[in-house]
Amino acid sequence: MTEPKRAAPDWRFMATLAALTLIGPLAVHSFLPVMPAIKSVFGVSDAMAGLGFTIGLLVMAFATLIYGSLSDRYGRRPVLLTGLTLFVAGGALSSVADSYAGFIAGRMLQALGAGCSTTLARAIARDAYGSDVLIKVIAYLTMAYTLGPMISPYITGLIVDSAGWRAAFWFMALAGLAIFAGSWMILKETHPREARQPRHGSYLRDYIRLFSHLRFTAYVLQSGFSSACFYTLAAASAFLMTGYLGRSASEFGGYFALIPFGFFLGNLVSSRLTNRFSIETMVIAGACINFLAITTQSIAILAGQLTPLLLFIPGALVTFGQGLALPNATTGAMRIIPSLAGTASGTGVFCQAFLGALFAQVYSTISDGTPLSMTWVIWFCSAMTLIFGSIPFILKRSGRP
Numbered sequence: 001m002t003e004p005k006r007a008a009p010d011w012r013f014m015a016t017l018a019a020l021t022l023i024g025p026l027a028v029h030s031f032l033p034v035m036p037a038i039k040s041v042f043g044v045s046d047a048m049a050g051l052g053f054t055i056g057l058l059v060m061a062f063a064t065l066i067y068g069s070l071s072d073r074y075g076r077r078p079v080l081l082t083g084l085t086l087f088v089a090g091g092a093l094s095s096v097a098d099s100y101a102g103f104i105a106g107r108m109l110q111a112l113g114a115g116c117s118t119t120l121a122r123a124i125a126r127d128a129y130g131s132d133v134l135i136k137v138i139a140y141l142t143m144a145y146t147l148g149p150m151i152s153p154y155i156t157g158l159i160v161d162s163a164g165w166r167a168a169f170w171f172m173a174l175a176g177l178a179i180f181a182g183s184w185m186i187l188k189e190t191h192p193r194e195a196r197q198p199r200h201g202s203y204l205r206d207y208i209r210l211f212s213h214l215r216f217t218a219y220v221l222q223s224g225f226s227s228a229c230f231y232t233l234a235a236a237s238a239f240l241m242t243g244y245l246g247r248s249a250s251e252f253g254g255y256f257a258l259i260p261f262g263f264f265l266g267n268l269v270s271s272r273l274t275n276r277f278s279i280e281t282m283v284i285a286g287a288c289i290n291f292l293a294i295t296t297q298s299i300a301i302l303a304g305q306l307t308p309l310l311l312f313i314p315g316a317l318v319t320f321g322q323g324l325a326l327p328n329a330t331t332g333a334m335r336i337i338p339s340l341a342g343t344a345s346g347t348g349v350f351c352q353a354f355l356g357a358l359f360a361q362v363y364s365t366i367s368d369g370t371p372l373s374m375t376w377v378i379w380f381c382s383a384m385t386l387i388f389g390s391i392p393f394i395l396k397r398s399g400r401p
Contacts, residue, residue, distance in 0.1 A: 025148025063115025068346020083116025091173030224351030231356035262316030266323020286325025287389030
């Protein structure tokens with residue numbers, strides 16, 4: 001069915017959506033410089049301090065499923081504003097916590113609110129711009145998101161050093177409040193009542209309808225396993241650089257910048273290639289780059305070689321391939337059932353966060369201090385990325401819907 005022509009939103013609309021994508025990095029990456037202070041103040045172990053990071057990621061993952069489905073039924077705007085309110089409240093609660101249990105409660109509330117950001121930004125973009133240019137729009141939004149992991153830990157680290165960890169959470173809360181204000185003023189409802197799912201329908205039935213389409217399943221799992229490659233590599237590289245190669249933390253930080261840069265560049269290229277190549281072609285191209293980079297790295301590691309460049313150049317290629325594929329896979333998944341675009345978007349974000357957290361934890365569990373543990377985990381994820389990335393391409397070549 002041909003979509004009706006839409007008036008292109010102005011630059012303020014796009015800028016607000018871009019700002020909205022920063023909520024996730026504020027909740028996740030900004031927490032990293034706070035962890036040592038949390039351990040010291042509350043007198044907890046490394047594992048317990050890390051729980052504040054892990055639990056935030058997991059709560060965000062499951063929250064994306066809720067926000068996507070609710071926005072399909074009740075509209076994007078009220079669900080978005082509710083999520084942003086929870087994010088601000090969670091940041092404030094964390095900043096005044098006088099016990100570790102209270103702090104974790106605040107972190108969970110903050111993460112619950114943060115789950116609205118990427119899911120609803122993509123769904124709103126689909127409503128406002130239409131599916132014809134959605135790949136380009138999502139690529140731009142993902143490029144904006146990439147800035148979060150690059151700058152938020154640095155800014156939060158400066159705040160922790162100068163004003164303490166509680167000030168860092170007030171910063172997150174105030175940033176969330178500013179984004180709430182912008183969203184309230186600029187983002188009007190984009191999902192009219194006549195396009196919404198009936199309220200008497202089952203949420204479970206919506207997911208069954210989506211996963212009954214092999215293309216949808218392939219798209220969300222391709223992006224999920226691709227993200228698992230990134231999260232596993234990120235978790236492993238920090239330890240291998242300092243513990244195995246004996247390099248400094250600042251040197252690790254310099255090399256690590258290659259990874260988000262690869263993701264940024266991949267999304268930039270994807271935005272330029274929109275309408276020149278099909279969604280299926282872009283997804284399998286990104287998956288092939290991922291698999292070739294990881295396979296080359298794995299062969300070198302199995303041969304006894306490991307240098308910083310051997311960690312981070314393949315890492316940059318992995319995220320470059322992810323940047324090529326992700327906007328296309330997301331658009332492909334949201335096109336399957338247009339009336340469930342929010343649910344589809346939430347499912348995709350869930351798969352990325354959940355599989356990323358799962359395989360990063362698998363690596364941490366089996367790690368023996370050598371790069372071999374990383375090699376087995378990341379190669380398996382890369383192989384799954386290629387397998388699921390190939391399915392839509394094969395279906396198209398065979399003429400199947």
